[in-house]
Amino acid sequence: MQIKIDRKNFYDGIQTVRKAISSKSTLPILSGILIETQEKKLKLVGTDLELGIECRVDANIIKDGAIVLPANHLANIVRELPNKELELELKKDNKIEISCGLSQFKIHGSPADEYPLLPEVGSGIEYTLSQEKFQAMINRIKFATSDDESRPFLTGGLLSIDNENLKMVATDSYRLAYTQLELDKDLKNEKIIIPSKTLNELSKLLNSEDEIRFLITDNQILFEFSEITIISRLIEGQFPNYKQVIPDNHKTEIKLKKKELLNATKRSALVARNNSNIIKTKFQNDKLMIESNAPEVGQAYEELSTSQHGDDTEIAFNANYLIDVLKVIDNEEILIELSGELSPGVIKEVDNDNYIHVIMPVRST
Template identity: 40%
Template sequence: MKFICEKSNLQEAVFTVQKAITGKSSMPILNGILIETNGSELILTGSDIDLSITTKIEATILEEGSVIINAKLFGEIIRRLPNDDINIETIDDNTTQILCKKSKFNIINMNTNDFPELPNINENMLFSIPENILKNMIRETIFATAQDETRPILTGILFEIKNKTINLIALDGYRLALRFETLDNDNEINAVIPGKTLNEVSKILEDREDNVDITFTPNHILFNLGKTKIVSRLLEGEFIKYKSIIPEEFNLKVTAKREELLNCIERASLMAKDSNTNLIKLNIEENNMIITSNSQLGMVKEEVNIILQGSTLQIAFNSKYLIDVLKIMDEEEIILNFSSSVSPCVIKNKDKNNCTYLVLPVRLLNN
């Protein structure tokens, strides 16, 4: 194999496929990048079996072939080379040479026959969605996925498509995030994608209106962005019936300015950080919400102007869960719905109806 390509193009391609390589695999082959030639293109692939990313770049191919090189070392070498064309060729079965200006590296490569075969997916595209919309939908739900493996299904996000609507749902037992958009598509899909996959997908998606094509199989999902393809296994099992968790009736409704409320809760949380629950208390009154926190460090009191519809209420929360929600919402005013001091709080935008967030309260002894 022998080819020449621009450093910037190669560096970006390596950075993209490295997202699928954990570097922790007991199989050395999975710590490498597969580099293949195809006509005037170079194809780079990274995989940890569960997640695979392939991307193509233009190159001058002088000799066809393929090679696997340790991803971490190759990435570091390419990143530190001068900004010029890079010449790469295999010297023998075990060695690949990298030349750029006066720099020369000879590195040991691996046998391409040992690289895992990627799932063969028939790309009968099920639906497409603008990159920027999908990127935002992932960002606005992924924070609510479970971080521990006790219930593996909750480490993923449910993709639910029906009635010309796409829903993304994440929950971890303490909070729930639901984000939805209308979709001109009659397909019905119900699949759970690993949070790790969607975290990497969101980094590759760009903030533009170009479509990403998405194909599902019984076991895999494929994201096709033209030059780059991402294939991931789906999580097995049945997702929690989330609709039964979200209350539909409430005793009181609070309208508040999102940023003002966020700032007050963030300040109050400073005093709560010495406890595992990050406990803050909300005393909801007629025209204001009093936020307090007491700990061994001291106490804090904050007040926020609100519009209250309904009776007053005292309720407590893990401040981190409220902060996570308020940070990713983007409207100036939001609605907080409550039923009791031991019932979930449901948070929505005031104007645009495209998301629902649920946070469970912390049960206080006097409740």
Template identity: 40%
Template sequence: MKIFCSKDALLAGVNAVQKAISNKNTLPVLQGILVTAEAQFLHFSATDLEMGIRCQIPSTTVTEEGTMVVPAKLFSEIVRKLPDTTITLEEKDKSITICYNESEIVLNGYDPEEFPLLPDLMEPITFTLPTIIFKNMIRQTVFSCSTEENRPVFTGTLLQIEGTNIRLVATDTHRLALSIASISNSEESRFSGIIPSKTLTEIYRLLRDEDEELTISYGNNQVVFQFGSIYLISRLIEGQFPNYKQVIPQSCETKVILSVRKLLESVERALVLTRDKSGANIIKINVKNNELKIDQTSELGKISEQIVVEMEGKDVTIAFNAKFLIDALKVIDSDQILFELSGPFSPGVMRPLDNSNYIYLVLPIRTA
């Protein structure tokens, strides 16, 4: 294999697949990137056997087609330090030579025969949607996934397709985020699967504004996302996602309409004084007489915040994890929210005032 290309082309390929490279797997070849040269294109592939990414990079002169597996971490570091000039890559007997100007670097590679190929789904069900919609849905939900591996279903996001509705739902059992959008689904395809949060985070990172459409295919307990020059395949998490519809309250005792920005800024200021050894980040909220008050006292000092609101229903005092409120307020694009409360022991529900397609539920914290 022998090719001529730019430093930027190599960087683009490495950056696209780097998050799928295995750091823990016992197979040494999975710590590499498979590079394939054919028809004036370079194809980069990486996998940790849970997720795989393949991308195609143009603007390459291929003088000899072939494949090689480069050591990912070392190759990445070297490419970033190369000068902006034409780079020659040549592979022979698993030895990889990188030539630039009058210099060269030789790396020991892996056997391409040992690298697992990324599968194509057999008879998949496929649908498309605008990338900007799906990217926003990821942004509004994935932060609510759990990081505790002992309960796998909570480390992923439920993707559901029913008719023309697509939903993403994430929960770590302390909070829940639900985002809904409309898609064209002429074949009335149905799907329900739990996608690892790592997969969705990576899709969010790779999606670009110029990638207008995202194609999602599924089958064989796997899901594939294709956009631009990227092909990303991921396993689905096995297990039963909880019935989230039963968790969301259908009524409330107190309705509060208030500014997203004002609540976010107040909670962020109060958070500065809530940090203790337990890491609970507890703030107390009192809603009364069309005013929301946050009073916080700790060994660090005290703060008292008041926000004018529109309220309907009972007065209420309730405590929350401040960070859980901040996470949601940062991804709500509306100016105002409807905050629904039902006493100190029931979950609070946030809804953007001008968008019924997003719901964020957060459990209160019981305080003495």
């Protein structure tokens, strides 16, 4: 193997596929990146066996070949090299020589045939949409997944194709995030659960106005966009019936400025009890009063103007849940729908039905 490659493109490719690599892997070869010539490109692969990321980078291929190189060392070296063309040449004993100007590195690699193959993906449900829209959907739900490994079906996000709608849902049973997008063609109904690591890394990689294609098979999902392919296993199990969780009516509807509520909630959280971060909200006379107190620190009181329809009401929330959802909402104005202090609260954007966030109330005393 002998190639010439632009330093920056190579580095970006390394950083892309590294996202799949786990520092906790017990199989040493999985801490490496497979690099392999493929037609006129260099293919890079990283995987933790559950998530695999493949990236293709333009290169001048002088001689074909493949090798696995330690991801951290490779990334550190390529980061520090001058912004010039690099030359990579595979020598005997799986040693690779990286030259750049008057800098030269020899790194020990591992044979490419010891690297696990990413699984072949069969046929299945296929759809293409804008990266930007898909990223927005992921970002609006991914923070609501659960960390609780004893209920694996909550540790990912539901992707559901349901009557010409693409829906994504996540819940940790204390809150639920729901988002939907109308499909422009009729697809077979399907429900899968995508691991949160996949959602997180995918969201970081999506950024262009180009499209992303996904392909769902029995136990895998494949994403293709730009020069990147991602293959992820799916989580087995039954996702909770989220439709039951979203209230279909309410007694109070409040319109208010998102930023004002976010800032007031952040401040209130500073003196909310450490574990549950409880803040008490009271909606009355077109005003929202927020109270919190942490015995060891002190109390906070905030007052905001609102536009209220329906009953006055009080309800207590975990401040962090409120902060999480307010951070992902772009709209300047939001709607809060409530039905008393024991019923879940609903947060929506004004003039947008495509995002619904449900937060369970907490007992305030």
